[in-house]
Amino acid sequence: MAIPGITAGMHAPWPGAEALNSLLMEWTADGIFATDEDGITTFVNPAIAEMTGWTAKELLGKPQHTFVGHLPREDGANVREPLVSDTADGPVHNGAVWRGEGAVFLRKDGTIFPAAYTGAAILEQGRLRGTVVVFRDISIERRRKQWERTRNEICSAILEHHVLSSNLQRIADAFVAFHPSRSIAIFLVLGQEFRLEAEAGLTERSSRPEASTAEVQDARVPVADGNYATLSRPLVSGLATCPRFQEILESGVRLGPVFLLTSGSGEASGAVAVFEDPTRLVDDLALETMQSVCDLARVAIEHQRFYEEAAHRLNYDRPTGLPNRLFLEDRLRQTMGISRLQGKLIGVCCLDLDHFKQINETLGHELGDSFFKAVSERLSLSIRKIDFLARQSGDEFILVLRELEGSADAEKICTRLLKDLREPIVVDGHSLAISASVGISMFPQHGETVDQLLRNADIALRAAKRAGRGLAQVYSHGLGRQIQRAAEMVEALVTAVAQDQFRMAYQPIYTMNREIVAFEALLRWKHAKWGQISPLEFIPIAETTGLIVPMGDWVIKEVCRQAMEWDSAGLPPVKMFANVSGAQLERHDFASKIAHTLQRSGLAPERLELEITESWIISDLKGAARKLQKLRDLGIGVAIDDFGTGYSSFNYLQALPLDTLKIDRSFLHGLDATAAHPSTVRAITGLAQLLGLKTVAEGVETENQVTALSESGCDFMQGFFLARPLRAHAAASLLRKQQTVGGFSNLPTQTSFAEPSPEECLVHK
Ligand code: C2E
Ligand code: CA
Ligand code: CA
Numbered sequence: 001m002a003i004p005g006i007t008a009g010m011h012a013p014w015p016g017a018e019a020l021n022s023l024l025m026e027w028t029a030d031g032i033f034a035t036d037e038d039g040i041t042t043f044v045n046p047a048i049a050e051m052t053g054w055t056a057k058e059l060l061g062k063p064q065h066t067f068v069g070h071l072p073r074e075d076g077a078n079v080r081e082p083l084v085s086d087t088a089d090g091p092v093h094n095g096a097v098w099r100g101e102g103a104v105f106l107r108k109d110g111t112i113f114p115a116a117y118t119g120a121a122i123l124e125q126g127r128l129r130g131t132v133v134v135f136r137d138i139s140i141e142r143r144r145k146q147w148e149r150t151r152n153e154i155c156s157a158i159l160e161h162h163v164l165s166s167n168l169q170r171i172a173d174a175f176v177a178f179h180p181s182r183s184i185a186i187f188l189v190l191g192q193e194f195r196l197e198a199e200a201g202l203t204e205r206s207s208r209p210e211a212s213t214a215e216v217q218d219a220r221v222p223v224a225d226g227n228y229a230t231l232s233r234p235l236v237s238g239l240a241t242c243p244r245f246q247e248i249l250e251s252g253v254r255l256g257p258v259f260l261l262t263s264g265s266g267e268a269s270g271a272v273a274v275f276e277d278p279t280r281l282v283d284d285l286a287l288e289t290m291q292s293v294c295d296l297a298r299v300a301i302e303h304q305r306f307y308e309e310a311a312h313r314l315n316y317d318r319p320t321g322l323p324n325r326l327f328l329e330d331r332l333r334q335t336m337g338i339s340r341l342q343g344k345l346i347g348v349c350c351l352d353l354d355h356f357k358q359i360n361e362t363l364g365h366e367l368g369d370s371f372f373k374a375v376s377e378r379l380s381l382s383i384r385k386i387d388f389l390a391r392q393s394g395d396e397f398i399l400v401l402r403e404l405e406g407s408a409d410a411e412k413i414c415t416r417l418l419k420d421l422r423e424p425i426v427v428d429g430h431s432l433a434i435s436a437s438v439g440i441s442m443f444p445q446h447g448e449t450v451d452q453l454l455r456n457a458d459i460a461l462r463a464a465k466r467a468g469r470g471l472a473q474v475y476s477h478g479l480g481r482q483i484q485r486a487a488e489m490v491e492a493l494v495t496a497v498a499q500d501q502f503r504m505a506y507q508p509i510y511t512m513n514r515e516i517v518a519f520e521a522l523l524r525w526k527h528a529k530w531g532q533i534s535p536l537e538f539i540p541i542a543e544t545t546g547l548i549v550p551m552g553d554w555v556i557k558e559v560c561r562q563a564m565e566w567d568s569a570g571l572p573p574v575k576m577f578a579n580v581s582g583a584q585l586e587r588h589d590f591a592s593k594i595a596h597t598l599q600r601s602g603l604a605p606e607r608l609e610l611e612i613t614e615s616w617i618i619s620d621l622k623g624a625a626r627k628l629q630k631l632r633d634l635g636i637g638v639a640i641d642d643f644g645t646g647y648s649s650f651n652y653l654q655a656l657p658l659d660t661l662k663i664d665r666s667f668l669h670g671l672d673a674t675a676a677h678p679s680t681v682r683a684i685t686g687l688a689q690l691l692g693l694k695t696v697a698e699g700v701e702t703e704n705q706v707t708a709l710s711e712s713g714c715d716f717m718q719g720f721f722l723a724r725p726l727r728a729h730a731a732a733s734l735l736r737k738q739q740t741v742g743g744f745s746n747l748p749t750q751t752s753f754a755e756p757s758p759e760e761c762l763v764h765k
């Protein structure tokens with residue numbers, strides 16, 4: 001059948017065009033129809049019958065409105081609206097071509113579908129003879145576009161939200177909204193186990209008892225990329241044993257395809273099962289949408305895995321696998337909220353391995369790392385399940401202790417941990433025992449924020465280290481103030497060094513006959529705002545900041561100068577004892593600097609004796625022996641200060657070139673009560689005699705102690721009972737007085753001699 005006017009506006013037909021036309025009419029999937037000038041259908045092609053269900057017979061000779069131009073109204077009724085207008089003044093008469101997507105076609109069964117169309121007027125010498133229209137069902141296209149929009153929305157949601165189950169639920173809901181006749185279940189595959197994460201459309205199904213898991217066995221499973229594969233046996237049983245999956249099958253829906261989602265490495269990461277209502281027709285878009293659902297589900301799962309991994313990388317320390325500080329802060333924050341509700345306390349502990357740096361340096365970093373890992377494993381095993389361990393940095397851990405009743409609980413736990421740590425750890429054949437120090441701050445007393453708690457735990461840690469390491473120390477506000485002041489003091493000390501704010505005090509050292517034979521030089525610092533500050537406070541700060549070195553240089557110079565000044569004033573030559581810190585002794589030029597100072601001042605080296613501490617000696621016995629020998633070679637004396645505190649090791653005494661032991665004043669306490677048996681002091685003096693060392697008893701405060709000491713074999717004594725540290729002029733006048741009195745036996749008593757006038761006394765203890 002020829003279509004009148006289809007060539008309107010075209011070139012002249014070529015040979016065979018007739019045949020081509022009719023082939024096109026036969027085979028094209030588009031609908032083509034023609035009308036006369038009154039809108040009566042004069043031609044329909046076979047595709048129209050396919051699309052609408054009307055036969056050509058039923059349409060020809062009928063108004064086109066029988067099957068075309070019906071737009072659904074809001075009330076649901078279809079309205080006749082001609083697709084090609086036949087009004088005399090309409091565009092039809094101008095020979096124009098119309099295109100549009102708004103047309104609606106009516107099927108014989110009463111349903112409608114949207115169509116895109118092209119219509120043209122057939123004109124004969126300017127007169128309208130009819131119209132011809134080509135149209136295409138665009139319902140699928142529309143649905144596809146609609147799905148694309150949905151898919152894009154889901155994609156953004158996946159990127160924004162990191163909760164996998166809610167992302168998968170979003171996908172399942174969208175699928176069922178799109179295909180109301182189907183249901184869907186989305187699983188996460190973990191190894192061989194299927195875990196249902198989302199489902200939609202499954203609840204209101206009726207029961208179909210004959211359904212069984214056997215269907216799964218038979219299911220040919222399209223893999224999401226379009227290739228069909230059969231679920232491997234373990235996966236089939238994995239899916240079949242998922243309880244919810246069984247329940248779904250028992251509820252009576254028919255299992256459609258199961259799509260297996262695979263990750264980049266080919267491993268199963270998830271599965272999408274589709275269930276169909278067998279009474280409904282399968283629509284063309286279904287497979288496409290399912291494919292898309294699979295892609296979305298796979299992206300959601302992968303995104304989640306990536307996110308978790310990234311979070312893991314961000315949150316975990318690589319060598320130990322422990323959570324890092326970042327993670328810890330989050331966790332701690334959460335825990336704080338819960339504890340507040342529970343009315344319980346949290347202990348935040350900073351745990352630092354003592355001397356770990358040395359281990360690292362001796363063993364090398366690789367072994368150091370392994371060792372650190374072993375330590376972290378031991379700690380992880382020692383803590384309770386509810387507690388939480390993280391790596392802070394370097395050799396520091398943070399431990400969060402939960403559900404505590406008080407700080408004593410935290411101390412108890414930490415003390416046990418420290419004990420566990422002291423058991424030797426074997427790594428690569430090296431057995432190492434480690435000690436650690438812990439600082440503890442309590443939530444909420446010591447801080448309401450993570451930062452505050454960590455800061456205060458760190459302050460407590462520093463205090464624990466200062467107190468001798470291997471200890472657990474709970475934060476207190478006093479500690480906080482100390483640290484604050486220490487920070488201010490560093491600055492003030494820098495100024496003090498620059499502005500020469502230090503002075504010396506001299507405490508006489510007596511023979512047992514109460515004759516002054518030496519002075520111990522003690523550093524004094526008076527700060528403009530804080531007043532007189534005890535060296536017990538500022539010396540440790542000067543030591544940790546290195547300021548002790550210039551301060552110590554000044555002390556030695558001042559002591560030498562003072563001795564020379566007294567010599568020139570005609571006073572009897574006394575020995576000068578000066579305190580030196582480990583940090584000074586460690587300087588390679590220490591001995592040569594002292595030699596230089598002695599030389600410049602003119603003081604004989606024998607007149608100077610340096611007091612050093614046991615702790616410095618112990619840290620490196622061989623090195624200490626070498627360094628001390630250099631001083632000895634110069635002719636300078638060496639004394640051990642505070643002997644007997646902490647280390648009580650006599651072994652090193654033989655190994656070192658020493659002159660004097662200064663017996664710590666703690667040994668003198670016992671002398672008061674049991675004046676007749678000063679056994680420890682006697683033991684020390686006995687040993688000193690064996691080794692050819694002199695002894696000075698420090699901190700003599702009572703007459704009884706003097707009496708006891710004179711029987712103990714001690715050589716010299718020093719203490720408040722005899723004299724406090726004095727300013728140089730007071731010390732000099734004391735020395736002069738002794739010179740004029742002469743002899744020892746009738747030497748000053750406590751009142752006449754040992755108590756300097758207050759203004760002469762620099763420290764009032
Ligand atoms: P130290 O070397 O043990 O000095 C003795 C300390 O005991 C002095 O405290 C002294 O005043 C005090 N003392 C003396 N007799 C008695 C007594 O009978 N009873 C009591 N309770 N105390 C007594 P000071 O002057 O406060 O010095 C404290 C510490 O500061 C010194 O202890 C020493 O370790 C350090 N120090 C002082 N001057 C220097 C210095 O120039 N360099 C270095 N590195 N450290 C210094
Ligand atoms: Ca001393
Ligand atoms: Ca001392």
